[in-house]
Amino acid sequence: MNADPWEPPAVLLAVDLVILTLRDARLHVLLVERGIEPYSGALALPGGFLADAHEDIEEAARRELSEEAGLVDVHLEMLGVYGRPGRDPRGRVVSVAYLAIAPSLPEPIAGTDAASACWMRVDDVLSTQVDLAFDHRHIVGDGVERARAKLEQTALATAFCAETFTISDLQQVYEAVWGVRLDPRNFYRKVQNARGFIVAAGPMRRTENGRPARLFKAGPARTLYPPMVRSAQASAEDAGEAAAPVTAQGGQQT
Structure with a gap:
């Protein structure tokens, strides 16, 4: 059969x-x-x-x-x-x-x-x-x-900043995407340790509180080493309240 x-x-x-x-x-x-x-x-x-x-x-x-x-x-x-x-x-x-x-x-x-x-x-x-x-x-x-x-693994975050930016500007991008609030000192250390992530650029810029802040631009690295490992210190809701605005630059339906 x-x-x-x-x-x-x-x-x-x-x-x-x-x-x-x-x-x-x-x-x-x-x-x-x-x-x-x-x-x-x-x-x-x-x-x-x-x-x-x-x-x-x-x-x-x-x-x-x-x-x-x-x-x-x-x-x-x-x-x-x-x-x-x-x-x-x-x-x-x-x-x-x-x-x-x-x-x-x-x-x-x-x-x-x-x-x-x-x-x-x-x-x-x-x-x-x-x-x-x-x-x-x-x-x-x-x-x-x-x-x-x-x-965490790439330099994508710099694409969301202006041509020159501060570490604080970059931190705000990470906080927005990760949905957490980051400690500025730890973040600064991680960014500086990631080889080729950012490079110094131009004179310092005064921030809203009047303090000068160093300017940077995107570095040559596309892959970050060591990577920017996530660490949460607050909820996404808290991060949204704390963060200042970031200015981004740069058939049939199923």
Whole structure:
């Protein structure tokens, strides 16, 4: 007796995008308001299905980012693959998530199936204050953790400062992304110990309290050694109250 011929399972492939930036000294994530079912009217990450069987996955991610939020020329890196059964009420949908962390991103412009697009504070998104469609809160959490790790291992933080900056300016970037308050003396020591992270630049600048502060610029290092290991001294809420503002420089919907 012949066995029934094997048939591949019906699986849809999609992309989701975690786009992070600093705004008003807080880490923000890009969200869109869904204009179609399921979850019409709910907030979600920008993303969508591949247009056809011939579209490259990263090309689909860039297309969706342009169509749903009007953003182009953003560096993307793969974050992970999400395929838990039941994550999408339309059937078995596997999503490849991409991450971007960049300064000076403009206000998003919604298009195609997105009713609107906006920047939302990460601490609100990861709490119960903001409801997200599908499993997008989990994906945002993974993206934020990747961003925090990148600040430990790379010189990414300098991209969020002006061309010249103080150690305090740099510390505010770390506090905003890590969601903690850092001891200035320990932070200064770690920054100075990270070879090639920053270099002295120009005359000293007077701070708000009138004290002079030395200016620095980004150094040649891209990977930090030793790394800037995280150490929490206060909650994210306390850090937000304590930190001064940082000025950043620098298809179908699923």
